[in-house]
Amino acid sequence: MALSKVPDVKVNFTTCPICSEIFKSPKILPCLHTFCQTCIHQVVLSANHKKDSQTISAFSCPICRTVVNPRTYNKEAINIDKWAAELPDNISMDTMISFTQSNKKQECHACKRHEQTTEAKFWCKQCFEAFCEKCNSMHSWMKMLATHQVVLIDEFISQIDGIDLKAIEEQCRTHPLNMIDVFCYDHRAMCCSLCVSLDHRKCENIKSIDDITTCNDIFYGSLLEKIEHIKVVTQENLQTNHQEKETLRVGVEKTEDEASKFVDHIKRKLDNLFETFKKQLHMSRDEQNTKLNVRIRLLEQLVRNLEHWIKVSKKVKDDGSKTQLFMHVETIKHQIETSIKEITNINNDTTITAVYFVKNEKFQEVEGIDQIGSLKHVESVIGSELGNVYEACQDFGIYFPINLEDIKIKKVRTIHIPGSNLKCGVCFKDKYILLGDEGKVHLVDKSNGLVVKSFAVSEIIKRFCLDLKHERLFVSCHNTSLFYANFVGEAIKPPIKLNFSNHRKSFGALFCVEGDIYVVTNGAIKKIPSRDLSPASNLTECFQTNTNTDDTAGHNGLTIFNEQIYYTTTAKEVKCSTLEGHQIFSHKSNQIKMPVSVAMWQFGITAALILDKEPRGSLHALSVDGKKEIQLLGNFENVTDPWDMWVDIDEKEIYVAGGEYIDVYRVKFKSE
Structure with a gap:
């Protein structure tokens, strides 16, 4: 494969990465790479040299290959000769060069317009102009300009970095009078409100940029x-x-x-x-x-x-x-x-x-x-x-999708809890795991397998779910009970039973997403908000499906990844749907006899892990599109009656629990 040589961007911050000379008429691209106007013009010509047309719809940044679209808002393509001129000027870089390359004092821009020569002392970051003391005073008197940020020229020179954020345009290219304020995940497109109403009415995954950035402030x-x-x-x-x-x-x-x-x-x-x-x-x-x-x-x-x-x-x-x-x-x-x-x-x-x-x-x-x-x-x-x-x-x-054939699984250790009958588990804090043992919950040190403490639940436990944001442990049980227990640090308070006036059926697997607890019930996936929880809270039905949580049906699996629900059904399938219930795929395999647990592996590969209970248990990996499945393990070393599986995101390990044992595994690449 032939590759063009990538320009060396380390030569000098004020030099063009193409010609290696001081920028002349610097133009900045949306990726914030800067080039001379004549240099980027040659790039545009080179991108079009195989075409007969005199117009071009886009070209790629010669450094990072970001696709650059026309800056103009009309739908007609720009003439090739005008492309470079239409690109935004990097005023910050131009100003920095003029300050650093010239030995003359900076002149006041306002005085210069009136054919006067005065040394500038101040710089307005909004006007992007230099002012003398007199013009700066007049500038500050104007009501419209009073809020502008004005700094000393020397301070401005020390802070300037040659990056002009105006290159990241916030106006909608289709509707230039509107600001971009929405992102469509279905099309991975930046939109304004008018775009949404005209072109994205059928899209299901649209969020405001303000909500996205607020919800992901940690990211x-x-x-x-x-x-x-x-x-x-x-x-x-x-x-x-x-x-x-x-x-x-x-x-x-x-x-x-x-x-x-x-x-x-x-x-x-x-x-x-x-x-x-x-x-x-x-x-x-x-x-x-x-x-x-x-x-x-x-x-x-x-x-x-x-x-x-x-x-x-x-x-x-x-x-x-x-x-x-x-x-x-x-x-x-x-x-x-x-x-x-x-x-x-x-x-x-x-x-x-x-x-x-x-x-x-x-x-x-x-x-x-x-x-x-x-x-x-x-x-x-x-x-x-x-x-x-x-x-x-x-x-x-x-x-990134990866070939499932490129992974393998290796056992790293076994945890033994004598006299137990383990049905479920989850990693808790950094050093513990919580285990469901019939009607008891064990807090176990995962480094040595010792039980630190235990507490009782009035019914037989089926599945766990942690809401770390609101510090709550949810416990589904056989019959029709759902409990929650608040915790502070490593101390877990006594469990509280939830009594739903609109639900009298049993519960199965649970999963927490953004403060909502999704739970498998008979014939439906439902949810309950964890934040405003009370013993009399009601469930909201997300969608109906072929699930069964009765005792005779055994346990079931549920996990959520990238706003998609993966769950097991009465037909021994693994289904994937949106949070609203629109089915993405349904996977059924002759290799999987009774899927009882589903978890998502997201380290190096992205795949759904499926725990099969029969005949002695096996572990499978399913691609996120549901098209490919492989068996990772035909049986487990110590666990002979597996009931649950979960992933430790800190240690990147897989836990399989059943009977008195927990086998711990790690996913590796074949080349490792």
Whole structure:
């Protein structure tokens, strides 16, 4: 695969990454990369050189490959010659260059317009103009300008960074009089309210940007750390590829040296054969170098882009609006997702080949030999080594599908609770697990398996669910009971029974999402708000489906991921639906006899884990689209009657409970 050389953006902050000279008429793209107007014009021409038309609908940033659409709001494409001129000016960069490159004092812009020359002392960040003391006083007297932020020129010069947030335009491109205030998850599109009413009426997953940023304030608060983490793990993969290349170089040199020593003992007649062998060896080396160079080039490119995102993200986070921050983050997500997908595609088609020299045992038969030896190729697949990058991207909200065949599962330990009959469990705080044992709840130290304390529940326990935000433990039981227990720190208060006036059926599996507790009932999925909970609270039906929570039906599974519900049914299926009940897929397999628990694995891969109770228990993985399923384990080491399974997101481990035992497993890639 051919790759154009990525410009080196580390030369100087005030130099164009294309021509490596001081910016001339700097133009800034939505990704916040800046170029000279003439340089970016050549990029636009290059993007269109294979087309006969004189118009172009978009082009890609030469550094991060963000797609740049027309700035104009009419629907007709812009003439190629006008594209660069239509791009927004980077006034911040232009001003910084004028301040740092000139030895003259900054003149007052207001006085200059009246053909007067006065040294400027102040800078207005809103007007983007310099003022002398007199003009600054007049500026502050104006009612419309009184709220503008004015700073000393020297202070402004020390703070200027060349990043102009005006490049992240908040106006709707379709309806320029409206501001972008809504995001459609179905189309991954920024919209205004008019766009929603005209083009997204049938979309089911639409939220206001203000609500998104408010609900995810923790995510945006750790934005820089998350991007930095992606950069770190990408650099680790980059270093791995450099090491692979060095290993290849050392191996080739060693192989060539062995061959050379062998040839030294052969008569002059074999010299031509030796040269042929060297050509074969070097061709093999060049082929491997080519593969590695492509991978290294993409990873280096991603690291440079991440460095840029970290820098500009700080600016957007500190000085930009919520909408700008959201739009900027979505741009980052898209570009990281595109880069990782491209690297993944190359990884899946790439192998590393080790080279060994094999001596020819028929050396004495010189006259009949046509080669001095052969190259032995030992291939090792390297396509799964991006697992840590996938995981870092998932923490940033970017998810990648991965081949289920590339994962394996390994047991790490067993926890034994003598005399128990474990039915369910959940990880609690950092160091504990809560276990349901008939009518008791055990608090167990997960590091040593010792029971710290226990308390009783008046009925036989079926399933657990934790609401960490409101510090509540929910417990579904056989018959028709649902309990909740408040906890403070590690102390759990006595459970309280909920009495629903509108529900007299039994409960099954539970899951908490944004303060709502979703629960499986007979023939429906229902929910109850955890925040305003009281013993007389009522359930709200989400949708009807073929579920059964009676004692004779055994236990069932429920988990929610990415606003989609995965649950088991009476037909031994695993169904996936939206929170409103629109079915996405229904999966039924001959390998799965009685699914009793479902959990989501989100580290390195994204897959639904399914616990099958029969005959002695097995563990399966299902792709998030429901199209592919594999068996991870045919049976468990100590658990022979499995009832529940859950994932420890801190330790990235899978717990399987049943009888007196809990087997703990960890997912690994085959290359690890």
